[in-house]
Amino acid sequence: MSGSASSAVTPRALSRRSRGVRGSAIRDLLTLTARSDVISLAGGLPAPEFIPGDRIAEQARAALAVPGSVQYAETTGLRELRGVLAHRESGRIGRPVDQADIVVTHGSQQALSLSAQVLLDPGDTVVVEAPAYTGALQAFQAAQARVHTVPLDDEGMVTEELRRLLESGLRPAVVHTVSNFHNPRGVVLGESRRHELAALAERYGFWVIEDDPYGDLWFDAAPPPPVAALSDRVLRLSSASKILAPALRVGWLHGDREVCRAVELLKQGADLCGSALTHRIAAGLLADDAWMTAHVDALRSGYGSRARALVGALDDAFGDTLTLSDVRGGMFCWASVAGSAGAETDTARLLDSALVEGVAFVPGAAFGTGEQDLSSSMRLCFATYGEDVLTEAVARLRRAVDRHG
Amino acid sequence: MSGSASSAVTPRALSRRSRGVRGSAIRDLLTLTARSDVISLAGGLPAPEFIPGDRIAEQARAALAVPGSVQYAETTGLRELRGVLAHRESGRIGRPVDQADIVVTHGSQQALSLSAQVLLDPGDTVVVEAPAYTGALQAFQAAQARVHTVPLDDEGMVTEELRRLLESGLRPAVVHTVSNFHNPRGVVLGESRRHELAALAERYGFWVIEDDPYGDLWFDAAPPPPVAALSDRVLRLSSASKILAPALRVGWLHGDREVCRAVELLKQGADLCGSALTHRIAAGLLADDAWMTAHVDALRSGYGSRARALVGALDDAFGDTLTLSDVRGGMFCWASVAGSAGAETDTARLLDSALVEGVAFVPGAAFGTGEQDLSSSMRLCFATYGEDVLTEAVARLRRAVDRHG
Numbered sequence: 001m002s003g004s005a006s007s008a009v010t011p012r013a014l015s016r017r018s019r020g021v022r023g024s025a026i027r028d029l030l031t032l033t034a035r036s037d038v039i040s041l042a043g044g045l046p047a048p049e050f051i052p053g054d055r056i057a058e059q060a061r062a063a064l065a066v067p068g069s070v071q072y073a074e075t076t077g078l079r080e081l082r083g084v085l086a087h088r089e090s091g092r093i094g095r096p097v098d099q100a101d102i103v104v105t106h107g108s109q110q111a112l113s114l115s116a117q118v119l120l121d122p123g124d125t126v127v128v129e130a131p132a133y134t135g136a137l138q139a140f141q142a143a144q145a146r147v148h149t150v151p152l153d154d155e156g157m158v159t160e161e162l163r164r165l166l167e168s169g170l171r172p173a174v175v176h177t178v179s180n181f182h183n184p185r186g187v188v189l190g191e192s193r194r195h196e197l198a199a200l201a202e203r204y205g206f207w208v209i210e211d212d213p214y215g216d217l218w219f220d221a222a223p224p225p226p227v228a229a230l231s232d233r234v235l236r237l238s239s240a241s242k243i244l245a246p247a248l249r250v251g252w253l254h255g256d257r258e259v260c261r262a263v264e265l266l267k268q269g270a271d272l273c274g275s276a277l278t279h280r281i282a283a284g285l286l287a288d289d290a291w292m293t294a295h296v297d298a299l300r301s302g303y304g305s306r307a308r309a310l311v312g313a314l315d316d317a318f319g320d321t322l323t324l325s326d327v328r329g330g331m332f333c334w335a336s337v338a339g340s341a342g343a344e345t346d347t348a349r350l351l352d353s354a355l356v357e358g359v360a361f362v363p364g365a366a367f368g369t370g371e372q373d374l375s376s377s378m379r380l381c382f383a384t385y386g387e388d389v390l391t392e393a394v395a396r397l398r399r400a401v402d403r404h405g
Numbered sequence: 406m407s408g409s410a411s412s413a414v415t416p417r418a419l420s421r422r423s424r425g426v427r428g429s430a431i432r433d434l435l436t437l438t439a440r441s442d443v444i445s446l447a448g449g450l451p452a453p454e455f456i457p458g459d460r461i462a463e464q465a466r467a468a469l470a471v472p473g474s475v476q477y478a479e480t481t482g483l484r485e486l487r488g489v490l491a492h493r494e495s496g497r498i499g500r501p502v503d504q505a506d507i508v509v510t511h512g513s514q515q516a517l518s519l520s521a522q523v524l525l526d527p528g529d530t531v532v533v534e535a536p537a538y539t540g541a542l543q544a545f546q547a548a549q550a551r552v553h554t555v556p557l558d559d560e561g562m563v564t565e566e567l568r569r570l571l572e573s574g575l576r577p578a579v580v581h582t583v584s585n586f587h588n589p590r591g592v593v594l595g596e597s598r599r600h601e602l603a604a605l606a607e608r609y610g611f612w613v614i615e616d617d618p619y620g621d622l623w624f625d626a627a628p629p630p631p632v633a634a635l636s637d638r639v640l641r642l643s644s645a646s647k648i649l650a651p652a653l654r655v656g657w658l659h660g661d662r663e664v665c666r667a668v669e670l671l672k673q674g675a676d677l678c679g680s681a682l683t684h685r686i687a688a689g690l691l692a693d694d695a696w697m698t699a700h701v702d703a704l705r706s707g708y709g710s711r712a713r714a715l716v717g718a719l720d721d722a723f724g725d726t727l728t729l730s731d732v733r734g735g736m737f738c739w740a741s742v743a744g745s746a747g748a749e750t751d752t753a754r755l756l757d758s759a760l761v762e763g764v765a766f767v768p769g770a771a772f773g774t775g776e777q778d779l780s781s782s783m784r785l786c787f788a789t790y791g792e793d794v795l796t797e798a799v800a801r802l803r804r805a806v807d808r809h810g
Contacts, residue, residue, distance in 0.1 A: 015548075018523040018667040021674060048472060057469040064462040067453060070650040106511055110676040117547075118423040122527075138674030142522075143420075245475040247682040249511075262423040269426060269543030270675070271515040277652040278680060 021141050029362060039393040040360040041310075041380040044183065044331055048384075050302055051245045052295060056281055063280035071276055075268050076260075077104025078279035081250070084286045089236070089254050092215075093229040101254050103263050104274055108213055108239035108251030109135050111263075112176075114270065115235055115253060116143040118262040119174050119207055127165070127175040129157050131334075131367030131374055133183050133211065136176050148172065149371050152182065154326060156189030159196040172206045180215040180223045181330025184367050184379035188328060191224035198230035206233070207259075213239040213251075214330035216296050219304035223329070228255065235259060240282050242331070243296060249275070250282040303331065309387035310380060313394035318401075331383040336364075342376035350378075353404040359396035426546050434767060444798040445765040446785040449588065449736055453789075455707055456650045457700060461686055468685035476681055480673050481665075482509025483684035486655070489691045494641070494659050497620075498634040506659050508668050509679055513618055513644040513656030514540050516668075517581075519675065520640055520658060521548040523667040524579050524612055532570070532580040534562050536739075536772030536779055538588045538616065541581050553577065554776050557587065559731060561594030564601040577611045585620040585628045586735025589772050589784035593733060596629040603635035611638070612664075618644040618656075619735035621701050624709035628734070633660065640664060645687050647736070648701060654680070655687040708736065714792035715785065718799035723806075736788040741769070747781035755783075758809040764801035 013019075029042045063069045076082065079099070086099040105111040112135060120126060122144035128136055130149035140147055148170060150162045157177050166172075177197065179189040189197070201208045210227045215238070228236035235255035240248050253263060267273075286292060307327045314322055314335065321341060325334040337345040347363040354360060364377030382390060418424075434447045468474045481487065487504040494502040510516040517540060525531060527549035533541055535554035545552055553575060555567045562582050571577075582602065584594040594602070606613045615632045620643070633641035640660035645653050658668060672678075691697060712732045719727055719740065726746060730739040742750040752768040759765060769782030787795060 014523055014663070014667050015526045015529075017526070018671060021667075021670050023670050023673065043477070045476060048476065051475045053469055053475055056475060057466060060465045060469065061462060064458055064465065070456045070458055070461060070652045071450060071453065072448070072646075072651040106676040107678075109674070113675045118419055121420045121422070124420075135674065135677065142671060142674045241477075245682075246477040246678075247475045247680045249676070249678075249680045259419070262419050262426075265426050265428050266423060266547060268428065269514070269540065269547045270518045271511040271654070272540065273512075273651075273654075275652045275654045275680065275683060277650075278682065 017142060017144060020144065021138060029360060037358050038355065038360050039358060039385065039389055039396065041382070041384070041393055042360040042362045043384065044381050045384045046242055046246065046331075047302065047306075050299055052285070055285060055291070056245060056248075059281040059284040060277070062284060063277055066280065069276050069280050073273040073276040073279060075273045076102070076264050077252070077274055078276055078283060081279045081283040081286075084283050085252050085254070088286065093226055093236070095229075097254055101257050101260055103253045103260050103267065104279060105251045105253060105267070106249045106271065106274060107241055107246070108211065108237045109139070110267075110270075111237045111251050111253035112136060112209065112211065113139040113142065114263045114266050115209055115237075115259070116140055116145070116174070117266055118259055120145045124173040125171060127162065127170075127172045128369070129177060129182070129185070130369070130372045131184055131364060131377075132176075132369065133178050134366055136211065137369065140176070145174075147369050149369055151372070152185050152187055154187055156182065156187050156193055157197065159193045159200065163196070163200060166200060166204050171204065174207050174209055175201070176209045176211060177227070178211045178214075179227055180212050181217060181328065181332070183214070183330070184332050184362065184364075185334045186325035186327055186330060186332050188223045189227070194224055194227045195230060198227055198234065201231055201233040208234040209237065210234050211237045213237075213242050216243050217299060217303055217331070218329035219300055219307065220328060232256065240286070243299065244282060244285055248278040248282050250278060300329075303383055306382045306385070306387060306390060307333065310382040310390045310394065313391045317394050317398040327382070331381050333380045333382055334377060335380055336377040345376045347375060347378045350400060350404050354397060354400040357396040357400040357403065359393045359400065361397070422547060422549060425549065426543060434765060442763050443760060443765050444763060444790065444794055444801065446787070446789070446798055447765040447767045448789065449786055450789045451647055451651065451736075452707065455704055457690070460690060460696070461650060461653075464686040464689040465682070467689060468682055471685065474681050474685050478678040478681040478684060480678045481507070481669050482657070482679055483681055483688060486684045486688040486691075489688050490657050490659070493691065498631055498641070500634075502659055506662050506665055508658045508665050508672065509684060510656045510658060510672070511654045511676065511679055512646055512651070513616065513642045513658075514544070515672075515675075516642045516656050516658035517541060517614065517616060518544040518547065519668045519671050520614055520642075520664070521545055521550070521579070522671055523664055525550045529578040530576060532567065532575075532577045533774070534582060534587070534590070535774070535777045536589055536769060536782075537581075537774065538583050539771055541616065542774065545581075550578075552774050554774055556777070557590050557592055559592055561587065561592050561598055562602065564598045564605065568601070568605060571605060571609050576609065579612050579614055580606070581614045581616060582632070583616045583619075584632055585617050586622060586733065586737070588619070588735070589737050589767065590739045591730035591732055591735060591737050593628045594632070599629060599632045600635055603632055603639065606636055606638040613639040614642065615639050616642045618642075618647050621648050622704060622708055622736070623734035624705055624712065625733060637661060645691070648704065649687060649690055653683040653687050655683060708788055711787045711790070711792060711795060712738065715787040715795045715799065718796045722799050722803040732787070736786050738785045738787055739782060740785055741782040750781045752780060752783045755805060755809050759802060759805040762801040762805040762808065764798045764805060766802075
């Protein structure tokens with residue numbers, strides 16, 4: 001080491017921004033629950049057997065035969081992929097989407113974090129749902145925003161409550177919603193509420209970030225048209241992680257062109273560009289309409305069966321003592337300890353007993369901002385394991401609750 | 406659209422941060438010069454024929470046979486890759502690097518942008534070299550830092566000038582250097598200056614970001630040991646983009662554990678994790694010592710031959726009227742119009758004539774902060790094309806200069 005110890009100055013502290021960011025309890029749990037003896041319902045991991053590995057390998061071979069697949073890509077994403085996504089999103093929102101209004105991001109998490117940086121100055125107000133997607137909380141904390149919450153009920157964000165906050169003077173720059181099969185709450189934003197949210201965005205001049213990685217994974221009926229179909233004040237985010245594979249790291253943002261251009265500029269500085277290789281793999285798969293239709297049908301059926309297995313086992317094991325979300329799609333069931341037992345339950349502490357029994361979940365508090373008491377709830381992912389393993393997981397959870405007392 | 410036009414409120418403006426970020430002239434040029442009739446010496450693109458496409462395809466096949474390669478990865482990067490990188494970096498800096506002190510990032514640009522966010526509060530001072538790597542300027546602008554410059558000469562950053570600034574009271578939080586085969590200036594930081602920089606970092610308590618994507622690409626002699634070998638106040642950044650393939654999007658950061666942990670937390674919010682697929686491909690190639698040695702030897706020889714071809718053709722065509730950097734490695738030659746003609750030359754305007762003739766370069770001003778006059782210089786990349794094409798590019802450049810008058 002250079003310099004004498006006596007003259008050395010302690011390096012300065014890390015930035016306020018980095019000191020203000022809370023780690024993701026879920027990412028930490030992923031490490032904790034990598035133990036092979038733990039059945040982890042904590043992560044939001046797609047089922048390995050539902051990820052089309054053979055098709056990805058085939059597309060990788062085809063992609064690597066195309067010059068340019070190993071080179072730097074355009075910052076907004078491989079042109080072919082943006083073309084496929086423009087077609088896809090046009091169908092979703094019912095009007096033509098220009099590929100200039102799409103930015104491919106490193107998973108939809110990057111779309112969220114870059115949008116937050118584009119739309120928010122430190123101290124600006126953002127509204128999230130309660131409970132909230134933890135990745136959104138992290139992105140908004142990193143942007144040093146002031147976070148307010150609006151509760152969810154069985155029809156998603158309670159837009160009446162949002163309206164009341166706006167009428168009483170709250171002026172958010174951004175309202176974030178997971179409109180379909182909410183993470184962690186499982187619910188779908190009702191159609192009239194989508195209209196209400198769009199109308200409020202136009203009346204009060206805020207941006208809606210509609211975060212929709214799960215919309216394709218419905219079990220019985222497709223969700224209503226996206227909020228983005230109802231207003232151009234909406235930035236719509238989605239992802240290939242849940243329908244193809246997380247390792248492609250392909251998410252996207254579409255909406256207002258000026259916002260997309262600003263996201264592109266920040267992405268230049270953030271990481272230059274995505275992977276031309278994984279973009280080409282994703283483009284090849286998403287463009288194959290017949291295969292995609294069959295593949296997503298299989299996901300709906302497979303995940304639907306797992307959801308029913310988990311809910312059935314929980315009903316059998318816990319009856320009325322556990323209140324479950326009405327699981328209609330996505331990957332998560334939200335379970336709350338009912339009645340007076342709920343008031344006495346801290347799922348963060350229950351997790352210790354659960355780990356002893358060999359099962360993991362995410363305690364409700366991980367999805368909070370501290371404004372609400374989520375301590376009697378937990379998020380259970382039904383996507384990762386088959387029905388038999390889910391049944392065993394519930395048996396372990398039952399033993400954990402008994403042990404916990 | 407919901408809401409009546411009369412009641413609609415204009416959406417709020419974009420954030421100050423996003424309004425303050427300048428686009429990369431180089432990324433814009435990449436789009437401009439994608440024309441097939443233009444020989445572009447503007448991008449820093451590796452030669453397609455030097456990218457080991459077959460080995461990447463082979464590793465992709467092997468990777469896709471391993472469970473987990475299509476799933477979410479740990480935020481700090483695939484464990485196998487961190488292990489290979491720890492071994493590699495230990496060899497570079499001459500002391501053991503723990504894999505806990507490495508974060509794999511989405512190219513080294515992400516390492517730069519996340520480090521900037523971790524180390525800098527808005528208004529903090531950062532020192533860059535003049536001319537500077539444009540990606541560093543973007544990352545520091547996005548962090549809303551105050552940017553000062555220290556000039557480069559043939560031995561890299563003039564550390565005497567940095568010392569003078571420090572003695573006169575400048576207190577940077579970060580000093581950024583491209584220590585080996587500087588982008589855009591081509592120079593290598595001299596050994597005694599490395600010691601001086603490390604000593605200044607310890608004396609004045611700033612962090613050095615040592616950005617080293619080109620260090621392996623030396624032609625005649627390896628550069629001196631990294632600054633990171635001399636002080637633990639150094640965060641060392643490197644990349645697989647120039648030695649393997651940009652599309653892997655594999656860069657890395659190693660150094661102080663607290664900084665690495667903070668980078669990990671911000672990366673959770675920025676994009677959750679990298680691609681387990683491309684991480685595994687990179688790990689497989691970087692771990693194959695015999696193949697890597699032969700491969701990097703071939704790169705050195707191939708790029709060295711191209712560098713000599715470009716420099717030789719420029720000497721023949723321009724003689725003393727163009728001053729060239731002493732090209733000893735990397736991918737770039739820095740050329741400045743000499744003498745009184747230099748004072749009258751604006752390479753940004755020369756570029757228009759060059760594009761008419763079918764050749765492109767990056768005007769010097771793109772690498773400036775406005776403090777220095779770089780308008781008589783240009784960056785020429787010799788890596789992308791073979792010797793014959795480089796010779797033709799110089800003939801076009803000669804015609805462009807004649808046309809420009």
